[in-house]
Amino acid sequence: MKGIIFDFNGTMFLDSHLHEQAWFYMVKKYSPKAISDKDILINIHGRTNKEILTHFISKELTGEEIEKMSFEKEAYYRELCLKNKDELKLTNGLVDMLNQLKATGTPITIATATVKENVDFYFDIFHLEQWFDFDKVTFDDGSFPGKPEPDIFIIAANKLGLIPNECLVIEDAFSGLTAAKKAGIGKIIAIDPLGKNRSLFEEKQLGSDGIITDFTTFFEVIAS
Structure with missing residues (x-):
């Protein structure tokens, strides 16, 4: 990807x-x-x-x-x-993962159903500018339908200068995984931190490229 x-x-x-x-x-x-x-x-x-x-x-x-x-x-x-x-901390293993992606120059962005005020809050609290370009983040600005429609991931891929099939999406929500599938995303990884949704994701063939509980195993999962 x-x-x-x-x-x-x-x-x-x-x-x-x-x-x-x-x-x-x-x-x-x-x-x-x-x-x-x-x-x-x-x-x-x-x-x-x-x-x-x-x-x-x-x-x-x-x-x-x-x-x-x-x-x-x-x-x-x-x-x-x-x-x-x-509780104001990024998911376990994520900082190391982001640092590795930054070191390799892998294009990354965020596609979130939340609003700009929250994105501002997250950039401030978590110092996301270390890894992400704010202008390439896709959030709810009222200009496109929300998940499970595919628009958000198509827009996000375009901001990276890529087509959806060239991208990997990491999602925790049923609607988000459905949206990624509809968008034609190349690889889809589901994250299920509490293990509550694994059976549903498997039944609906969402996250078919892997299901993780945190980011400590991400590179192992995509390599398998």
Whole structure:
């Protein structure tokens, strides 16, 4: 593979529980609906805020209401991150992996369903500029449909000057893995840190090029 595209949340930063907590807060505040385990897997992780808000709160939300609620959710999420400073670290093995990729000049970028404010936050907290060009990061700016549609990975590959088939994607979300498959990504690695989704990924043939729990085994997996 000529380039690597990383998902961020739940992949590079194990923060899925913090996003879930923020969404539980928002749905409880604005909707009588409850969030099931299936909802978390299918309708939250990897989805854009607009898609999540219209699914759980109302399909009639205006653009202004979506923007306001999205801002509220992400501000609350970042507050949770800062309250749990001991968790503000990149996934085990990732720093070494990124340093190796930088040393070999491998083109890399991030494709995330999150918003620009969070990407700014991550670059500040984790000093991602050591490895990534901010201008090549693809995030939710409202200009394309979210995962499981393939657009985000097609755009990310293009920013690397590559076609999707020349790229490897690392993803933790069902919707993200589905999007990578639809995009025609050359190799797809699933990351399942807690071992909760391995059977589903295998059943749906997602992450067929390997499933990892962290990045300490990444190079072994892609070499096998």
